[in-house]
Amino acid sequence: MARIARLVNETLDLTTVGERIAESVLGLLGVHSSAIRLLRPDGTLGAIALGGRAKEYVGDPDVVPAGVGLVGRAAVEGGPMWTEDIRSDARFALNPEIRERNAAVGIIAGLAVPLRAAGKVIGVLSVGSPTPRAFTEAEVSLLQSFADQAAVAINNAQTQEALAKQAERLNILHEIDRGLIAEQAPDAIAAAALRPLRDLLGVPRAIVNLFDLEAGEVEWLAAAGRHRIRVGPGVRYSLQLMGDVEALKRGEMQVIDVDALPSSPEAEALLASGVHVYMVVPMIAGGELIGALSFGGAPGPFPAEQVSIAQEVAAQLAIAIAQARLLERVKRQAAELELRVDERTRALSAATAEADRANQAKSEFLSRMSHELRTPLNAILGFAQLLELDTASAEQQESVEQILRAGRHLLGLINEVLDISRIEAGRLQLSVEPVPVHETVRQAIELVRPSAAESGVSVRSDAIDEELHVLADRQRLQQVLLNLLSNGIKYNRPSGTVTVACETLAADRLQIRVTDTGEGIAADKLERLFTPFDRLGAEASAVEGTGLGLALSKSLVEAMGGTLGVRSRPGTGTTFSVELAIAIGPVAPDDVAPAESAPPAESDTQRTPRKILYIEDNLSNLRLVESVLARRPGTTVLSAMQGRVGLDLARDHRPDLILLDRHLPDMSGDEVFRLLHDDPRTHDIPVIVLSADAIPATMRRLLDAGVRAYLTKPLDVPRFLAVVDESLRGDGH
Numbered sequence: 001m002a003r004i005a006r007l008v009n010e011t012l013d014l015t016t017v018g019e020r021i022a023e024s025v026l027g028l029l030g031v032h033s034s035a036i037r038l039l040r041p042d043g044t045l046g047a048i049a050l051g052g053r054a055k056e057y058v059g060d061p062d063v064v065p066a067g068v069g070l071v072g073r074a075a076v077e078g079g080p081m082w083t084e085d086i087r088s089d090a091r092f093a094l095n096p097e098i099r100e101r102n103a104a105v106g107i108i109a110g111l112a113v114p115l116r117a118a119g120k121v122i123g124v125l126s127v128g129s130p131t132p133r134a135f136t137e138a139e140v141s142l143l144q145s146f147a148d149q150a151a152v153a154i155n156n157a158q159t160q161e162a163l164a165k166q167a168e169r170l171n172i173l174h175e176i177d178r179g180l181i182a183e184q185a186p187d188a189i190a191a192a193a194l195r196p197l198r199d200l201l202g203v204p205r206a207i208v209n210l211f212d213l214e215a216g217e218v219e220w221l222a223a224a225g226r227h228r229i230r231v232g233p234g235v236r237y238s239l240q241l242m243g244d245v246e247a248l249k250r251g252e253m254q255v256i257d258v259d260a261l262p263s264s265p266e267a268e269a270l271l272a273s274g275v276h277v278y279m280v281v282p283m284i285a286g287g288e289l290i291g292a293l294s295f296g297g298a299p300g301p302f303p304a305e306q307v308s309i310a311q312e313v314a315a316q317l318a319i320a321i322a323q324a325r326l327l328e329r330v331k332r333q334a335a336e337l338e339l340r341v342d343e344r345t346r347a348l349s350a351a352t353a354e355a356d357r358a359n360q361a362k363s364e365f366l367s368r369m370s371h372e373l374r375t376p377l378n379a380i381l382g383f384a385q386l387l388e389l390d391t392a393s394a395e396q397q398e399s400v401e402q403i404l405r406a407g408r409h410l411l412g413l414i415n416e417v418l419d420i421s422r423i424e425a426g427r428l429q430l431s432v433e434p435v436p437v438h439e440t441v442r443q444a445i446e447l448v449r450p451s452a453a454e455s456g457v458s459v460r461s462d463a464i465d466e467e468l469h470v471l472a473d474r475q476r477l478q479q480v481l482l483n484l485l486s487n488g489i490k491y492n493r494p495s496g497t498v499t500v501a502c503e504t505l506a507a508d509r510l511q512i513r514v515t516d517t518g519e520g521i522a523a524d525k526l527e528r529l530f531t532p533f534d535r536l537g538a539e540a541s542a543v544e545g546t547g548l549g550l551a552l553s554k555s556l557v558e559a560m561g562g563t564l565g566v567r568s569r570p571g572t573g574t575t576f577s578v579e580l581a582i583a584i585g586p587v588a589p590d591d592v593a594p595a596e597s598a599p600p601a602e603s604d605t606q607r608t609p610r611k612i613l614y615i616e617d618n619l620s621n622l623r624l625v626e627s628v629l630a631r632r633p634g635t636t637v638l639s640a641m642q643g644r645v646g647l648d649l650a651r652d653h654r655p656d657l658i659l660l661d662r663h664l665p666d667m668s669g670d671e672v673f674r675l676l677h678d679d680p681r682t683h684d685i686p687v688i689v690l691s692a693d694a695i696p697a698t699m700r701r702l703l704d705a706g707v708r709a710y711l712t713k714p715l716d717v718p719r720f721l722a723v724v725d726e727s728l729r730g731d732g733h
Helices: 002-009 014-027 069-077 096-104 137-181 186-201 245-249 265-272 304-340 342-368 374-390 394-418 437-455 474-490 549-559 619-629 643-653 669-678 696-705 717-729
Strands: 033-039 045-052 081-083 109-117 120-129 205-212 217-224 229-231 236-238 254-257 277-285 288-297 433-436 458-461 469-472 497-506 509-516 563-569 573-583 610-615 635-640 657-660 687-691 709-712
Touching: 014 033, 014 045, 014 120, 014 137, 033 069, 033 137, 045 069, 069 081, 069 109, 069 120, 109 137, 120 137, 137 186, 186 205, 186 217, 186 288, 186 304, 205 304, 217 288, 245 277, 245 288, 277 304, 288 304, 304 342, 304 696, 374 394, 374 619, 374 717, 433 437, 433 474, 433 573, 437 458, 437 474, 437 497, 437 509, 437 643, 458 474, 469 474, 474 497, 474 509, 474 549, 474 573, 474 619, 474 643, 549 563, 610 619, 610 643, 619 635, 619 717, 635 643, 643 657, 643 669, 657 669, 657 717, 669 687, 669 696, 687 717, 696 709, 709 717
Parallel strands: 458 497, 610 635, 610 657, 657 687, 687 709
Antiparallel strands: 033 045, 033 120, 081 109, 109 120, 205 217, 205 288, 217 229, 217 236, 254 277, 277 288, 433 469, 469 573, 497 509, 509 573, 563 573
């Protein structure tokens, strides 16, 4: 038992954990054979480890149907099952093959107990004896206790494997993105992704193919076998080997049975490499079929997770390859034009710069289209539902119903064609208006004050005229100030200070300065300060960060018509300056008395002051949720557009409820939830996931992990409010 307890705390793969458990149980009851079988999605039990004489099984001992024999019945009934002599026990109708196989290895008496994790049966631990034997109640109880410990170790190993697989999945997508950013050639991008993809899929061969539809041929871009990576071009074969091309154009995958193909060098080569069946996943960019990702191996169905991984990688490869080919074509055409028309160098330079900007916009659009297509529908359907709740006239009600019907129809098309994996635009949406500087600065300082106190840093603001306004998006300006203040705190010295000050530069421009007393930045590093993912060496320190905050802040300020500058002296400190246009503040009417109306009936939950944190990087989603929650008087909504900022706000302000998006610019929402769940300060705060990802397996995984609810975008507003109210009532506050 002590050995199993040690396994619970060790980080081991599932095979190793299973083998150690199978061997450890042999001496527990004086048995000579053991087996560990885990439940499969189809309800059968597959062996992951055999101990003792059970290793001598011949044929196919790995799969036991549910309800068959000791093992099958223990899994179905969820309790211990044993027999003194399996040869004569009429309760277990074993077929002759199973009876002979047990007798061949000397399994006469047997005992099987369920493996349970989180209250669910995940498998069965069984032991066998070579002679008839009655198992006592104490022995059954001892083996069940052993199995309970073993189940914890097995569950931990399964979790570790799932996390490793997810990390590798993200790493493959990162390799593709990095190749795109580095302007690598298409074959280099494909080759970098194929080897880890083949290992992740667990298949002997994976190929990235490019289609020549006019010639009716396929050309290898890159292929990964068991021992090497081959980079094309050069290998060409018939397009017929890809299946139904018209179906591929519609985004439908093809499964090809190699054994059923006519005899050909290609079919023989596939069989020789161990590929008996392969799947063809289309690569579509800009609505055009450009190629396919194909992979395969032994006969049998392709698991859903394997298909999902291949679809995700194929979509990302299509974007990267199309962009790389476009870039190669632009460069080639630019070179030809430059050679032919030297006298038009200046005009050509301007056109190239414009093309680069267009390519960058397209690149940003394509790189995000796997997630954001549902985002505008979230705003359309969400605000339409709010209008539906408030609309009085029949004519307005009919118009709103038309919006809702059309929006839901479009949502259905998106779900079918794009599999909830695209984005609606690559441009920033801003609401520029007069923003009060004093209030915005005050709110930002209040939000960072707890983390500043924890770091021993004081944050203060010089006197700012309360009538002073700038032309900006309030939410985005506060995001910029939060980032600058957070950096000033993180990179400060003990007992340091962060100061916010304002200065009018001209009649229509205002400069907001954030100054810290940190170590400063060397002059040779300043030019890299706003480069994405470049932390100037801080990644080697204990200070957390992604290298995205300043690059994002600079883009936001420039999008609002301003500039973000920096001055720094090593050993003294750093000053960031945000320059924006001064605006005339709104005039509050003082001669109109507020209308009086009877307050609506509210539940105790709706009247109680509540604080809700929403971690979401999309502004329209933030505003929609803020508008919806405005129907709950007394509710304060805190917002964070980056995962790490959301974690800091959650730890500092302890909200009553957290709303969480899964796709954030600096880290995944899944990782944010894990950190919230693992932190004693935030462990008990209920979390509701709001995501465009409607994949059932993902939803089940997060619900099993402990999220209070998982709601998909576009939001159903009444359902959303009901879940929020229910979570607030049941959170123990």
